[in-house]
Amino acid sequence: MTDPQPASFTIRSAVPADRAQLGRLGAQMVAVHHAFDARRFIAPTPETPEVYGGFLTRQIERAESVLRVAAAGDAVLGYVYAGVEGNDYMALRGPAGVIYDLIVAPEHRRQGIGRALLDAAMAALAPHALPRLVLFTAERNVEAQALFTAAGFHRTMVEMTRDLA
Numbered sequence: 001m002t003d004p005q006p007a008s009f010t011i012r013s014a015v016p017a018d019r020a021q022l023g024r025l026g027a028q029m030v031a032v033h034h035a036f037d038a039r040r041f042i043a044p045t046p047e048t049p050e051v052y053g054g055f056l057t058r059q060i061e062r063a064e065s066v067l068r069v070a071a072a073g074d075a076v077l078g079y080v081y082a083g084v085e086g087n088d089y090m091a092l093r094g095p096a097g098v099i100y101d102l103i104v105a106p107e108h109r110r111q112g113i114g115r116a117l118l119d120a121a122m123a124a125l126a127p128h129a130l131p132r133l134v135l136f137t138a139e140r141n142v143e144a145q146a147l148f149t150a151a152g153f154h155r156t157m158v159e160m161t162r163d164l165a
Contacts, residue, residue, distance in 0.1 A: 022069070036141065066121050096134050115147060
């Protein structure tokens with residue numbers, strides 16, 4: 001069986017009507033990360049899609065936020081959530097654009113959607129004349145790391161975790 005192929009997709013700004021689909025994708029992202037390392041990443045709950053969708057749709061009106069979706073008709077195939085941040089002394093960095101989330105529904109991966117979303121976020125952040133763009137990716141998320149490397153990102157930090165309980 002082959003993966004469903006959208007005839008085409010468009011990248012557009014997210015709208016409040018996307019809430020449920022954004023929430024489902026966000027919940028998938030939470031579940032995947034939890035599966036990577038259940039001690040490090042939070043577990044999804046039955047409320048995760050609603051909570052995540054609500055959080056993301058609240059970002060739509062924030063001037064420092066970018067929320068773009070890849071859509072085929074009414075279907076949201078993936079989204080990217082990014083923002084503008086000032087100095088972050090905990091991360092030892094100056095102002096930057098930050099990619100917080102980038103997810104494509106599993107059945108629509110390897111079709112250029114992730115790269116198109118990443119490019120859209122970078123274009124939306126460009127007017128801010130930021131000196132850099134940063135993101136975090138799970139150690140085990142090698143597919144995402146390949147996308148980010150191909151887009152010119154390089155490794156700068158390694159998070160290490162020690163369980164206390």
